[in-house]
Amino acid sequence: MAVARLKSLLRQYENQPEFLQEFDRIFKEQLQQGMIEEVTEEMDRKSEKKTTPKRIVFDASAHCAGEPSLNDVLHQGPLIMPNISGMLMRFRTGKIAITADIEKAFLQAIHNSIVFRFTRVAFGLISSPFLLAATINFHLETAENNKGIATEIKDNLYVDNLVMTAETKEEGIKQYQEAKKISNALSMNMREFTTNSEGVRAKIAKVDRCSEAVAKVLGIQWRTDEDKLVIQCVAQPSAKITKRTVLHTNASVFDPLGWLTPLMLRNKCFFQSLWIKSYDWDEILTEEDQEQWKKLCDSINNFRMEMPRGVANKRGVHQLITFSDASTSAMAACLYVKQGNHQELLVAKSKLPSIKGVHTIPKLEMNALTIAGRLTLTTYEELKKIISVSTVYLLSDSEIVLNWLKNDDPTKVTGVLVSNRVKEIKRIAAKFKEEGVKVYIGYISTKHNPADCATRGLTAKELYDHIWWRGPEFLSKDQKDWPEETRLFEIPAESAEVLQISVQKEETPVINVGRFSSMLKLKKTVAYMMKFLRRVTRNLPDVAKERIRKTFGIGAESEQTRPLEAVDMRQAEKVIVKVHQKQYYSIITANTQRKLNITLDSDGIWRCHGRLGKSRLPEEAKKPVFIAPNSDLANLIIQEAHGKYHRSTAHTMAEVRKRFWIPKLRQQVKKVIRTCTACQRYNNLPFRYPPLAELPKRRVVQSRPFQDVGLDLFGPLKTRNAEGIQAKAYGCIFTCATTRLMHVELITDDTTTSFINAMRRFMSRREVPKTITCDNAPTFLLAERILTDSLVEAQADGQIGDFLTNAGIKWQKITPYAPWQGGFYERLIKDVKWALNKSLGRRVLDEDSLRTVLVEIESCLNCRPLSYQEEDPDELVSIRPIDFLQNRIVISYTVDESQDDVEDPNFLPATERAQLRTHREAEQALRASYDITEKFWKVWNEAYLTSLREHHKKYLQQGRSSPKKPRLGQVVLVEDPLLPQNGWRLGRISSLEKSNDGEIRQVELRMSNGRTTRRPVNTLIPLELGEECEEEVSRSQSRAAEETSEDRAAEETPDDRAAKEIPEDRAAGETPGQNRRPRRITKKNYPYSEEE
Template sequence: HYVDDYLDSFKTLKDAVRITTDVRRIHEKAHFELKQWKSNSLSLLETLGENENGNQVELYKPEEKTERVLGLIWKTEKDVLTFDLNLTRIPPPLVEGKTPTKREALKVVMSLFDPLGFVSPVTNRAKQLLQEVWRRGTSWDDEIDNDLSTHWQAWVKQLRNLHNIAIPRCYLNYSDTTTLQLHAFTDASESAYAAALYWRTISPNNRIDVSLIMSKAKVAPLKLTSIPRLELQAAALGARLAEAVIAEHDRKPDSKTFWTDSKTVLTWIRTGSRSYKPYVAHRLAAIEDSSTVNEWRWVPTKHNVADDATRDVPISFDNEHRWFRGPEFLHQQEESWPTESATATIELTGEEKIHHTIAVNLKNRLTEGLPDVSRFSNWERLRYTTARVLQFIQLCRRRREQVHHRKNKRNKEADPAWAERKQRTMVSPKSFKTKTEDRKYHPISAETLKTAEELLMRATQEESFAQEIKDIQQRGGVNQNSRLHKLSIVYENGYLRIRSRIEAAERIPTEIKSPVILDGNHLTTKLWIKYIHHRLHHAGVEATINECRQQYWIVRIRPVTRTIVNKCLQCRMKTQIPSYPRTGDLPPCRLAHHKRPFTFTGVDYFGPLTVTVGRTNQKRYVAIFTCLTIRAIHLEIAASLNTHSAVMALRRMIARRGCPTQIWSDNGTNLKGADRELRRAIDGATAKEAANRTISWRFIPPGAPFMGGAWERMVRSVKVALTATLHERSPTEEVLSTLLAEIEYTVNSRPLTHVSVSVDDPEALTPNHLLLGGPGRVPTPGTFDERDTLTRNSWRAAQRLADLFWTRWVREYLPELQHRREPHGRGIPVKNGDLVQLVDKNLPRNTWVRGKVIATYPGPDNVVRTVDIRTKGGVLRRPVRKLVILPIEDDHPAPRRNATDSHGGSNVQDEIG
């Protein structure tokens, strides 16, 4: 049985052992026995059972010519590929420099086998010499010519040095790279064309490595071919090689880049195959199948490594040559890569399709052939497009004159008498000869751009002041109802101008003495004002108006300029401030009287605090629970910020204060986890227990700590007391627990109402009046009067005290909550589809994240205070106070409307404090 060679590579030894074992087992079932395993890993060879004598460090041994890898020699110890020159079969005189015959030269050239093109500069040079020998008609057994013999001896000298070249079998940093790029270089000369492919890898530590993948070089056809066509052949070869390399590798490149130093080929590729003759069109179609237009770039000839394979063998062709390392700019950042000049001119190559008929419709008035202004949003683009139209018209006119001259020349040859009659009226034929440079595509001149601007402004006047122009031409003045009635105007050279009093001033431009009048509401005028505003680096209204007045007199310039500046996106991004909705109504949890304390609770964490445990210091955190109704607090020590610690702190609070029905908090991960833990515990309980102990946990929007003002203010009070007591000392945990209990009592003793200095007034109302005045866990069984304080039933006395607390709470404390800090709000309400910036005061304005509002959450008062924004990082929920609304250029904005949602997007700051 015969089995062909099996080649593979693996990232780890474990993978190699597993797959080779499977391959051997599968083949043994079909009675195919795999032997003579070769590897650069001795451990793998021992696992496969190969003896050491049969596995030398080199796969190739001089006495055995068949052990090859892709025709190359694999030195497993160094894991490199080298070349077997096979010079033992060649007579020594040929190697030493003897002039060979045609047959001997072919034998020497064929002794070098390079399937991957690692040494294409050497092999292709030999093919060029053989082609020249063939072109001269030398017989097989005749020696080559003396001039070719000199080149032959130089090539043999380079051939003997190939045994020093070693190519790494593995690509540099291929497996662990974060970015993998494929770069293909193509080039051609009069005698050959070539393509070379490289991997460019970027490691996590930003190290850049470049590895040669393969290359291919071919000699030019015997039939004379132009250099642009050979360059196109090289480009098509590079595209095919890139497609083959990508198909053969499991990992696909993140990007492809094709480099050529031929601007003609780049123009062909960018124009498309339909504009050229079959030879070019067919090869362009092949290139389009394997690449895109944006993947092709220009490279200077001195940096094009493919050029090394199209000419003589480079000097010092060794492992350090750029052929193996790639061009120097690939080892640098992309900003330093070569770029194509934008002002380059392209000559006609004769490959373009010829269009025999050109139909040109020239109108008497140029303004009627101008582009549609409503299709443009940029003044420079409008002016540039208009200039291109004018340039096209000029070329068409020149073409018509040339055709007319050729017709006259034919008439002259047919009728000499006709030539004499026309001689006096004809222009000299020399003036119609088209020079070579006239057939190139030149950049638009400054004169053409100025003419385009003048025509645009004239068209603007004709559209805005058609009646005024007609009145001045017919009657010498404008109607009293005209917008220009109060201005002194004159119609000169096709323009309406201001008749000023400084006409006698010398060395003053006409634009300043008699500026052209424009309508501020015209779209062309607005585009020009916007251009001036951008040219002045987004200057203010007054600076923009002053610059505009240097060239034109614009009617209603101030309101128009102010509108343009206010709608400028860059200016709004620099100066806009967030919108502030009006203060919302207080939610029921802040107004729920005659409820057990901590029925509605807000929770937050602060810390860490350092405590002394033995001889070590450990961190502790404090969980603060705030009753949203009576503003009492409860403090618990937490050992960490994880979910389990948060759940245990909550359970201790419930054991002492009772189970709350609603809990508010921020979006801390531990509190989110506690919510999940409670839901899991509730799901596992009975239906009755779940109904009695279900806790509704609600979260304020991310990035909005001001919405949790109820507990944030309590955190500050506790921190002030701790700082004043501890003085940066580390107490024991017992001391900290005692201190927190005393601080809890102190904060709960603060007055909620006005503290009177009169002895006749009752003492101020505090949270402790309810916490310490009676059993807080028993609901109020009924109403009470003054006689209940005299009964011997102590529980009714306690309930009377609680009822007194709530009576005073409603009468004295509740009216103080009526005031709104921001009764009217500020800014434009947010709606769906608005473009916004997320305010982050820790970052500069130009780095704030931008996004689009996709959902709004109006509160009970129908005011939006919370929205969802889609950004490039995902969907975020943020408060309106952290958003800057960006302008959308729309003269007719849609009416604002709010989305409905089950979530009451009320301002939680207003809801809970």
């Protein structure tokens, strides 16, 4: 790995020899000084830093495949460095600020080379920050002199960056001089001193002085000449916009004190919306989302703002004023520090509401005020050592929240959440009062509330001149001159609660049964433990040896070297039971009081004595061992009785009661069986299919014949060639979704080429459809790829792909194993099969004759009535599919019905009158044809569509099912009609596909081989792995009638649950029951109901 890293670095910088030379010089220097031994490295260029434009960073996170890295096995250590936000707050106090840097801080700290491989603390190790901070803190705490400056350095040294402030030039000079003395005592060179005071700068040695006018203080630019901080926001969207790159762009904006909160809010909300839309980390966003993200970045990009560094005088009295606000998008608080008539924004904080659940605005406002209280307390804790705070104000624009705070007991009115928030704010106020700081709560109107913009967001242009930076104008006035609407009040003290708690120390059991997955493993472990105890107690005094043996039930006669035998397992079981009964002694006492007749036997084990003493049962069954219910040991015993043959509830209970007595046994046995993975394969029910959706638009809206079609293949059909040899052929049916017209083609095989040729014939004779609905047969999937992508390697003829690609057909594939979704064409396949079986019987026709028969069947079925033929001739006539295929000419001009010119002999000669009469007759025939077509569509709308309600079904008839809802990531058993039930595969739900009505009818699964597939929910059986399986809350009426006891349900075998085979002549519209162990059938054996 080290050699590979070295080669990578050499390739990267082979065109920069001066860079490699400097790199080599640094390593040789560190090697001579004993700082390093042998490491892998990575170059980190810091061209903007004058002191270290090039530095070595040891890559301690590098690792070989399957092996841990050095950082993985090192302990990070506790966080003892000061809070970076608190340091920045303190940096904004005082008139004079001083910063410095420790030269090669990590490489100055020497540590034990026996414990670590390196002789110095290497830059890049996960433990390096702690080791450096601990080393410096140790020396600062042991410093005899300069205690004051040592404490200030400790509180304001972040890694190797020192930040200090002073009020006068003399204080600043003293801080520099004492800091240098302490650093020299630590054998660390403190350099790069930067200050905004020319007087202090003049006293700093030239070698320690930083010559740059602009310095970085903990990541924030500081212009020392004007004593201003520079805030910048650079948000450039990546070329590839994904959820990961959006997060990277947001995180690249460094804003530790929340000054850019209004600017970044909309970007944070956009990132939250990506979670709601369930984007994967590296999934490309949609064009709409990408455009929105680019606009958001453009609105805040290149924002730059300068603000004064000093906002508080160390010797003055200050006030902390915090505003809070909330909206449906965010909750925010901003804090201003005020001295005299001047105030500046110090810190702000925002939080987005959770995407789970519904949040009311008052509760969000309550959370926002809690955030304000926490922020104020944290700020005070960071600043109280260096500035004096007299008063704290918390202002909100929600009067509901303020009334909650005035209420002595808000629990009865507001609920637990608000009550807890009120109690927390009162505790915060109490802490301030303990420090001698007054706390006031008040109202602030929305237009004067600077936190309002932090909950709605601002663009870069809007943020420049906004009250966000200095708050409302009235803050510069005395509190008595504030608006009357503020209505300040003090928070009432929290009422004291006296609670009496009884504490009983829980005894830790010697054997933790919950760590074992089976009773056999537990007994083996305890048996080996007993053998170990026998060995270690051999040389003990007899008194101690006897006490240990009695405690654990260890027999004196035992060979330590022999393997485990039955006697060892029995002794181990006794020890396990005794430890268990000791742990649950209180339950045993309670059951004794209930007259279960529980007594101790000679081995010190509690047994239940019933009234079966005179029976011929074994002694263990007459006096079973008492086991506490719902305990880990009870579960292991039940699992062992359930066994590898997975006995039923009654059989398992009988097996347990041969030796043990467990109260509430039936309930626990059912729980174990429900969580048994092998039993769930047979006992669990599939998901219940949601109510059937409305018919799709293409089924109920007037359109051209064959504009929207469904297609499928049926067969194989038997044919014979000229030599009399039998062969296979297939039928291809095209069904109009609107008019119910059908078109049948005979193809010689089920290959893609034959299917595409059949499509060409259909489109040439009928019409090029706009949409095609089909199943997921490989023939159709390859045909779709040819249509859309023109795959040259899949084309039998080069012209076929071009022809079909230009057709522009939209394919709509139904969910696999959900044939009812294609019921409108599957129903006609059954009619074609019936007609073939009745007309041909056992005869085998040649290909030409079979094609003729199929065309005649097509003609016959196209003439079937679609609506009921009324007996009254004046009623609407019945329509047929064929009626929509003819009479389709539309007259685009007005027909003149006047006949005067034809009848007048003086107007035209006889020959022209005859021609004109013929012309008029043709026009009348066309108009009559047009009227007939319109009449057909009228009957279709008024009679046919409304008659479909007669066959309406709300639910899919699927037999027994589970009311549970599928969950993302849930493990399910995938039904396969071609395999026995024990051969069904497992899958994990990777995506929930919601329909337009919000119901989940199909899901996407990730199978064990890594492939993904779609399935309807009623073909998936949920498995509860690693968690308690919930009991089914409802059963079908048939099961309720058949099962009269709980044992019968548990003892039912898979063969009893298997559904009956579906007969070929099932009535139209029926849906099969849930076939749990189906015979090997094809999808054509299913009847369909959803679309027909």
